[in-house]
Amino acid sequence: MSEHLKLRTALDKPSRPLAGEFLTTVLVELTPSRRLKRLPLNLGLLLDVSESMGGEKLKVAADACRLVIERLAPGDLVSLVTFGSRAEVLLRAQPAGAETLRAAIAALSRLRAEGVTQLLRGLDAVMLEVRRHAGSQRTSFVVLLSDGYPTTTQGYVDDQPEPYLMRVDREMRDRGIGLTAFGLGDAANYDAAFLRRLADKGNGQFLYCSAADELGPLFEREFQRIARTVLGEVALTVRHLEGTLRRLWRVFPDKKLFDSTAVDDGVFEVPIGSLQDEQPQAFLLDIVTRARPEDGPGRRRMLEVTAQWQADGVPQTASAPVVLEWTADPRALAERNPEVVRLATECLDAWLEDQLEEAVRSGDRATQTSVLVRKKELTMRLGKAEATRVLEEMEEALARGESITPDALARSSQHTKPTQRLG
Numbered sequence: 001m002s003e004h005l006k007l008r009t010a011l012d013k014p015s016r017p018l019a020g021e022f023l024t025t026v027l028v029e030l031t032p033s034r035r036l037k038r039l040p041l042n043l044g045l046l047l048d049v050s051e052s053m054g055g056e057k058l059k060v061a062a063d064a065c066r067l068v069i070e071r072l073a074p075g076d077l078v079s080l081v082t083f084g085s086r087a088e089v090l091l092r093a094q095p096a097g098a099e100t101l102r103a104a105i106a107a108l109s110r111l112r113a114e115g116v117t118q119l120l121r122g123l124d125a126v127m128l129e130v131r132r133h134a135g136s137q138r139t140s141f142v143v144l145l146s147d148g149y150p151t152t153t154q155g156y157v158d159d160q161p162e163p164y165l166m167r168v169d170r171e172m173r174d175r176g177i178g179l180t181a182f183g184l185g186d187a188a189n190y191d192a193a194f195l196r197r198l199a200d201k202g203n204g205q206f207l208y209c210s211a212a213d214e215l216g217p218l219f220e221r222e223f224q225r226i227a228r229t230v231l232g233e234v235a236l237t238v239r240h241l242e243g244t245l246r247r248l249w250r251v252f253p254d255k256k257l258f259d260s261t262a263v264d265d266g267v268f269e270v271p272i273g274s275l276q277d278e279q280p281q282a283f284l285l286d287i288v289t290r291a292r293p294e295d296g297p298g299r300r301r302m303l304e305v306t307a308q309w310q311a312d313g314v315p316q317t318a319s320a321p322v323v324l325e326w327t328a329d330p331r332a333l334a335e336r337n338p339e340v341v342r343l344a345t346e347c348l349d350a351w352l353e354d355q356l357e358e359a360v361r362s363g364d365r366a367t368q369t370s371v372l373v374r375k376k377e378l379t380m381r382l383g384k385a386e387a388t389r390v391l392e393e394m395e396e397a398l399a400r401g402e403s404i405t406p407d408a409l410a411r412s413s414q415h416t417k418p419t420q421r422l423g
Contacts, residue, residue, distance in 0.1 A: 012340040015325040031280040036230035041076040044130040048146035054113035064219040072096030079129035083122025085115030119150035134175040136310035139229035147184040168201040176233035180204035187410035203273035241266040243289040252282035255350040387415035
């Protein structure tokens with residue numbers, strides 16, 4: 001085992017029948033070793049200063065940025081960018097310290113909320129600052145705070161999310177730059193699903209703050225999580241894949257469905273970003289294998305998984321084979337791993353959340369009703385009482401002839417995304 005990282009695998013079903021196609025779910029868990037050295041932080045703060053951010057929201061957001069800059073450690077870097085009708089770099093990427101804090105406080109005190117929400121310009125500006133110092137020896141992360149829909153230069157809502165998503169995805173894949181997004185205020189005023197997808201592309205978090213006074217504690221918690229990073233630019237590589245990859249999820253500490261992954265001759269690689277001190281990350285691979293009647297019963301390698309990262313500039317790896325038993329024994333075929341089965345159920349719950357959001361966007365009330373029934377059954381089975389109550393509120397709204405509100409959807413998403421600790 002590597003001195004930096006423990007790699008663990010498990011199967012939902014350790015055996016498969018001799019005939020036919022068969023779906024197997026593989027758990028891959030990565031846990032950093034204890035007492036690894038914290039990586040210096042390369043933090044970009046991206047703050048929405050459009051007209052809708054006026055008043056208490058802008059004050060609270062500026063205070064949160066100031067508090068984070070105060071708490072940066074020696075050796076950390078920080079940049080500060082605002083966006084409204086244009087993007088403005090208030091702090092170029094620079095070392096944390098008293099002089100940087102004074103400059104940040106002065107810049108934040110001059111903020112005014114005005115104009116439209118040119119998020120793409122803001123992303124371009126903050127990524128340019130962060131990427132200049134990105135690398136495996138630093139944790140590079142952007143934290144976005146916004147309360148509105150991204151707009152075009154004319155002020156119309158931009159209904160083309162792909163340029164934003166591609167921008168964040170490219171920086172994560174090429175330079176390991178993560179992104180966390182905070183949605184401020186009533187979710188009716190911004191696209192919570194879009195911000196969550198943006199954070200997913202950056203292997204970060206989406207955090208919903210319905211009231212201004214919720215931002216400070218959530219911002220502090222997320223900063224502490226990012227600041228505990230001990231391994232950066234981690235990637236997973238699968239080789240010798242005997243089967244077809246159907247889906248790839250991150251399932252712990254929260255859930256993310258990865259885009260379709262190209263498999264070339266049984267090999268594919270996925271960047272997963274950074275790992276925090278003593279905080280596992282876990283992934284589920286859904287793989288379909290086909291019958292091999294000429295081989296008969298026996299244990300065979302299904303795939304080999306390798307984690308890759310750098311420590312002190314030196315490439316490191318940890319690998320493990322995944323072996324599947326081919327058998328006709330009914331007792332072996334009936335075996336299940338309850339941990340992996342539960343995590344797969346969590347992923348199904350997240351998939352239903354996406355289906356619910358799509359049904360709400362399209363106005364398909366029949367689909368909303370049927371998805372709510374299935375999703376409530378899962379949340380009750382998983383013991384998620386608060387999530388179940390939110391779903392019941394939605395059912396009651398539909399029964400009264402009302403629509404599911406953006407706030408209810410955002411709260412449901414916040415209950416759906418986290419996963420209970422493994423083990």
